[in-house]
Amino acid sequence: xxRQGDVLIERIDEIPTTKDCTDRLLVRxxxxxxxxxxxxxxxxxxxxxxxxxxxxxxxxTHYLSITEEARLExxxxxxxxxxxxxxxxxxxxxxxxxxxxxxxxxxxRAIRMVKx
Numbered sequence: 001x002x003r004q005g006d007v008l009i010e011r012i013d014e015i016p017t018t019k020d021c022t023d024r025l026l027v028r029x030x031x032x033x034x035x036x037x038x039x040x041x042x043x044x045x046x047x048x049x050x051x052x053x054x055x056x057x058x059x060x061t062h063y064l065s066i067t068e069e070a071r072l073e074x075x076x077x078x079x080x081x082x083x084x085x086x087x088x089x090x091x092x093x094x095x096x097x098x099x100x101x102x103x104x105x106x107x108x109r110a111i112r113m114v115k116x
Contacts, residue, residue: 004072004086007036008099015063015095018046025077026062026098034083037075042068042093062098066091 002009007027024045028035038045044065064070074086082088 002072002089002091004036004074004089006100007072009064009072009091009096010099011094012063012097013095015046015065015097017049018063019049021045021047021062026072027100028077033077034074034085035077036086037073037080038062038064038070038091038098039073040066040068040070040091042066043070059100060097061100064091064096064098066093066096068093 001011005027022045024037024039024043026036026038044067046063046065048060048063070091072089072091074083074088075081076083
């Protein structure tokens, strides 16, 4: 498992049916000019075809098939420069699901997206 801010990448055995995606932006920051990107030559990105891929405990945003080591980077959206907020994480070859993390707010008694 790999975690960077509000993004969790978890290894899986098989990728379900997905729609192809060329956008390397996985999760956009909350109201700021930054996002989490997957970078590398050997990365195929898919998005779930059906919203049934979400549950109360996790929200799957993308699936990754990685054939060469990839990098999870936290970059500015307009310039794709490193934000220095999170270190780059190296992801080895394999198949993965990308989860947008959520958290429980006991004061509001609500589950909400983690804000990074």
